[in-house]
Amino acid sequence: MLQARGDFDVTLTPHAGPEGGPEFGRMGIHKVFHGELDGSCEGEMLSVMTATKGSGAYVALDRFTGTLAGRRGSFMLMHYATMTRGAPQLSVTVVPDSGTDELAGLSGTLAIHIDDKGAHSYTFDYAIN
Numbered sequence: 001m002l003q004a005r006g007d008f009d010v011t012l013t014p015h016a017g018p019e020g021g022p023e024f025g026r027m028g029i030h031k032v033f034h035g036e037l038d039g040s041c042e043g044e045m046l047s048v049m050t051a052t053k054g055s056g057a058y059v060a061l062d063r064f065t066g067t068l069a070g071r072r073g074s075f076m077l078m079h080y081a082t083m084t085r086g087a088p089q090l091s092v093t094v095v096p097d098s099g100t101d102e103l104a105g106l107s108g109t110l111a112i113h114i115d116d117k118g119a120h121s122y123t124f125d126y127a128i129n
Contacts (some may be wrong), residue, residue, distance in 0.1 A: 001108075001125050001126070001127055002069070002125070002126055002127065002128075003123060003124065003125050003126075004035065004036035004037050004068060004069060004122075004123075004124040004126065005035055005036060005121070005122065005123050005124070006033060006034050006035015006036055006037055006038075006121065006122060007033075007034050007035060007119065007120060007121040007122070008031050008032060008033040008034060008037075008120050008121070008122060009031065009032045009120065010029065010030070010031045010120055011029075011030045011031075012027040012028070012029060012045070013027060013028040013029075013030070014026070014027055015027060015028055015044075023048055023049045023050065023051075023056075024046070024047070024048055025045075025046070025047040025048070025049075026044070026045070026046055026047075027044070027045045027047070028042075028043075028044060028045075029041065029042065029043040029044065029045055029060060029062050030042060031062070033064070033066065033122070035122075036068065036069050036124075037064070037066070037067075037068050037122065037124055038066050038067045038068075039064055039065050039066010039067060040064070040065060040066060041062040041063060041064045041065075041077070042062060042063055043060055043061050043062020043063065043077075044060060044061060044062075045058055045059070045060035045079070046058065046059055046060070052085060053085070053086075054083060054084075054085045054086035054087075055083055055084055055085055056082075056083050057081060057082045057083070058079065058081050059078075059079060059080055059081075060077075060078075060079035061076060061077070061078055061079070061095075062076070062077050062079075063075070063076050063077075064076075064077060068103060068106070068124075068126070071102035071103055071128070072101055072102050072103070073099055073100045073101035073102045073103030073104065073106075074098075074099070074100045074101070074103065075094055075095070075098045075099040075100070075103050075106050076094070076095035076098035077092055077093070077094060077095065077110060078092070078093050078094075078095050079091070079092050080092075080093075090111075090112060091109070092109060092110040092111070092112060093108075093109050093110075094106055094107050094108045094109070094110075094126070099128070103128065104128075105128050105129040106126060106127075106128050107126065107127050107128075107129070108124060108125050108126030108127060109124075109125050109126075110122055110123070110124045110125075111123045111124075111125075
């Protein structure tokens, strides 16, 4: 297993959410990655908050386009996250067989880190078969 690290910037753009109440949200996602993962992501996120403060969930799909350790291509990421009374649990996984060009055969998981000032960074554990 290989590992890539770096930081990224993220912009969320609100969209009309699904009907059902104000607890539902929908966002467009734009990320710019720096470091060994160098490129950008475009995607969509659906979220829901519950009546309990700090509890909810989101799911998202986004497509990365750029380079990973100098290899050019694209791949899809799937996000699955819950928050239970402020305690987050997040899984971000490469969609199987979504790698293109020099990233064909890519698999892996991406960990997102947010510091106390709101800066985002990542650790990407991956393999290319």
